[in-house]
Amino acid sequence: MSERFQVDLTGMVDLLSRHLYSGPQVYLRELIQNAVDAVTARAALDPAAPVQIRLRTSTDAAGAATLEVSDTGIGLTADEATELLATIGRSSKRDQALGTGRAEFIGQFGIGMLAAFMVAEQIEFTSRSVKVDATAIRWQGRADGTFDVTELPEAGAEIPIGTTVRLTARRDTAHWLANDTVLSLAREYGSLLPFDVAVSVPIEGGAGSGGAATGGGDAGGARDAVNEAHTWRRVTEPELPWLVEQPSGSARSRALTDYCERTFGFTPLGHIDLNLPVAGVTGVAFILPQAVTPGSGQHRVYMKRMLLSARTEKVLPEWAFFVRAVIDSDTLSPTASREQLHDDEILLGVRDALGEQIKRWALDTLRSPSMLTQKVLQTHHLALRAIALTDPDMLTLVSEVLPFETSDGPMTLAAVAELGELVYTSTTEAFQRVAAVARAQGLVVVNAGYVYDSDLLAKLAARPGWNVRELTSADLVQVLGMPGVEREMAAAGALSVARGILADEDCDAILRTFEPETVPAVLLRDSEGEHRRELDRERSEKPDLWDGLLDSFAGEAQGRTRTLVLNDRSPVARRLLAAPSGAVFDAGLRSLYLSAVMLAGEGLRSAESAALSDSLGVLLDAALAAPTPGRPGPDTAHPDS
Numbered sequence: 001m002s003e004r005f006q007v008d009l010t011g012m013v014d015l016l017s018r019h020l021y022s023g024p025q026v027y028l029r030e031l032i033q034n035a036v037d038a039v040t041a042r043a044a045l046d047p048a049a050p051v052q053i054r055l056r057t058s059t060d061a062a063g064a065a066t067l068e069v070s071d072t073g074i075g076l077t078a079d080e081a082t083e084l085l086a087t088i089g090r091s092s093k094r095d096q097a098l099g100t101g102r103a104e105f106i107g108q109f110g111i112g113m114l115a116a117f118m119v120a121e122q123i124e125f126t127s128r129s130v131k132v133d134a135t136a137i138r139w140q141g142r143a144d145g146t147f148d149v150t151e152l153p154e155a156g157a158e159i160p161i162g163t164t165v166r167l168t169a170r171r172d173t174a175h176w177l178a179n180d181t182v183l184s185l186a187r188e189y190g191s192l193l194p195f196d197v198a199v200s201v202p203i204e205g206g207a208g209s210g211g212a213a214t215g216g217g218d219a220g221g222a223r224d225a226v227n228e229a230h231t232w233r234r235v236t237e238p239e240l241p242w243l244v245e246q247p248s249g250s251a252r253s254r255a256l257t258d259y260c261e262r263t264f265g266f267t268p269l270g271h272i273d274l275n276l277p278v279a280g281v282t283g284v285a286f287i288l289p290q291a292v293t294p295g296s297g298q299h300r301v302y303m304k305r306m307l308l309s310a311r312t313e314k315v316l317p318e319w320a321f322f323v324r325a326v327i328d329s330d331t332l333s334p335t336a337s338r339e340q341l342h343d344d345e346i347l348l349g350v351r352d353a354l355g356e357q358i359k360r361w362a363l364d365t366l367r368s369p370s371m372l373t374q375k376v377l378q379t380h381h382l383a384l385r386a387i388a389l390t391d392p393d394m395l396t397l398v399s400e401v402l403p404f405e406t407s408d409g410p411m412t413l414a415a416v417a418e419l420g421e422l423v424y425t426s427t428t429e430a431f432q433r434v435a436a437v438a439r440a441q442g443l444v445v446v447n448a449g450y451v452y453d454s455d456l457l458a459k460l461a462a463r464p465g466w467n468v469r470e471l472t473s474a475d476l477v478q479v480l481g482m483p484g485v486e487r488e489m490a491a492a493g494a495l496s497v498a499r500g501i502l503a504d505e506d507c508d509a510i511l512r513t514f515e516p517e518t519v520p521a522v523l524l525r526d527s528e529g530e531h532r533r534e535l536d537r538e539r540s541e542k543p544d545l546w547d548g549l550l551d552s553f554a555g556e557a558q559g560r561t562r563t564l565v566l567n568d569r570s571p572v573a574r575r576l577l578a579a580p581s582g583a584v585f586d587a588g589l590r591s592l593y594l595s596a597v598m599l600a601g602e603g604l605r606s607a608e609s610a611a612l613s614d615s616l617g618v619l620l621d622a623a624l625a626a627p628t629p630g631r632p633g634p635d636t637a638h639p640d641s
């Protein structure tokens with residue numbers, strides 16, 4: 001004999017509340033949604049039937065908090081109540097043939113009612129079915145998993161068609177049924193429903209002030225006071241805010257800005273309309289006023305105008321993290337928790353199509369200069385770079401409109417490319433090291449050290465007509481002038497001493513001429529360009545010119561990771577190279593080396609700071625000991641003292 005599965009309701013509720021739903025608050029979403037489905041089902045049979053959903057909080061005789069949700073929907077017969085309410089996983093809203101939820105309803109899984117047990121110890125349905133001659137019924141379910149169904153033939157005539165669901169809270173969950181909580185949850189989940197949904201609220205000033213308090217926020221048709229101290233407050237807006245007709249474009253922008261401020265709490269830079277009729281999707285994406293980190297895209301998604309979640313991911317592509325969208329859809333399927341979207345082919349299609357609309361907007365808007373363009377480029381350049389990585393049109397746009405840092409100030413990549421070749425550094429540190437020297441030599445170098453930039457340039461490099469490559473220190477060595485053989489020979493001795501001193505720092509030293517002459521030395525990293533290979537190349541190309549000179553330090557400096565390039569145009573560097581070796585030469589060279597380290601954007605380590613201080617001390621002592629002609633000597637009193 002086969003037996004039926006048994007279900008432990010407490011275990012099921014625990015499972016839902018801890019693992020499926022984000023928290024007990026969703027109980028109200030499930031109740032409103034059932035009421036909405038019930039009125040939708042009735043309207044399909046009788047378009048003239050009343051459509052009303054009412055929520056009312058109270059306290060019962062035993063002092064427990066209660067909530068009643070009444071609808072003018074399709075109602076339930078005793079058999080239906082027994083079958084549908086007490087069978088977990090049974091739903092009246094599924095398409096029998098397809099085995100999926102029916103398009104007109106929000107519910108489909110047959111588990112939503114259980115959510116009410118997260119906050120209630122007892123749930124009572126009082127209902128009268130729309131079916132002809134149906135008897136009114138009462139169904140009572142308890143958290144221990146027991147239920148009763150009673151027919152109410154006596155009271156039947158007084159009970160209107162529809163359903164009232166009454167929840168009685170447990171002592172520890174009473175706050176979920178408090179009037180303020182119910183009002184704000186009903187607004188959060190239901191404000192865009194195309195139905196008359198109202199919550200009973202106490203009239204300000206309390207009992208005794210009568211039904212007079214029916215201010216602007218109250219439901220027009222629902223002003224009938226519940227009693228002396230309560231009135232109905234409508235929580236639903238008649239139309240989706242982004243579909244409301246406005247007298248002008250600017251009036252619409254203002255209204256949408258207003259809506260965004262109310263809903264998301266920020267003033268958007270602008271908005272992008274989203275519209276996908278084939279998938280029954282409409283909405284609007286608001287451009288964030290501040291840059292945010294990639295991957296933080298969370299959007300407000302409504303299913304058939306009921307809030308699914310205020311933090312839905314995946315409805316827009318990941319790169320669209322610079323907008324917050326509100327979307328309403330008829331076709332997307334929720335997961336059973338009804339808090340995320342089912343990652344199916346429809347969602348994939350919708351995500352791509354909505355992403356396309358955002359791209360279109362960017363391509364159409366950001367090409368023409370305006371305040372909006374400027375603000376969006378400034379704030380969201382990172383997002384635009386991210387899109388450009390996957391989209392050729394956006395890559396073109398980014399190369400044409402987005403300013404990149406170059407050694408010649410901010411320039412677009414297209415403008416740099418027009419100069420002939422686009423040379424870039426792949427780290428900001430490398431850029432800082434070479435920018436001043438490159439600028440002085442008229443070499444335009446792009447800083448591609450920010451996120452996505454190297455990848456973007458690699459993509460551009462693959463495009464016909466683009467001549468793009470990473471800067472090597474060979475480029476710099478090439479643009480830096482040669483001091484001439486005689487000068488090289490004259491300085492060879494000093495350079496050799498310098499190399500000996502810098503060997504401790506794993507640094508080589510060479511002599512070049514470059515602008516500006518105010519920079520006595522720059523530091524190049526071997527990893528960026530491997531000047532050694534360049535020197536080898538030069539040596540093999542011009543063996544006569546270089547004679548044995550290169551060999552003399554090539555052997556010595558083999559494998560150094562950095563090179564100090566001394567500037568033969570700089571009077572300071574020349575004076576240093578002309579100085580005899582000794583403590584002053586040593587201190588002067590170390591000072592130049594350490595200022596080149598700082599110029600390269602590398603901070604000084606504490607030992608280096610100490611070395612700089614020591615070197616300056618040596619130089620100061622030397623200067624004070626050897627007075628310059630015309631200046632007061634060391635033992636002459638300082639004029640200011």
Ligand SMILES: Nc1ncnc2c1ncn2[C@@H]1O[C@H](COP(=O)(O)OP(=O)(O)OP(=O)(O)O)[C@@H](O)[C@H]1O
Pocket residue numbers: 030034035038071073074075076084085090091092093106107108109110111112113114163165
């Ligand atoms: N207010 C109501 N009026 C009429 N029938 C109702 C009402 N609330 C619930 N029901 C019936 O109870 C059934 C079970 O409801 P439940 O909320 O558990 O699941 P569902 O809404 O079908 O699916 P989901 O789990 O996706 O919400 C519904 O399919 C519906 O037939």
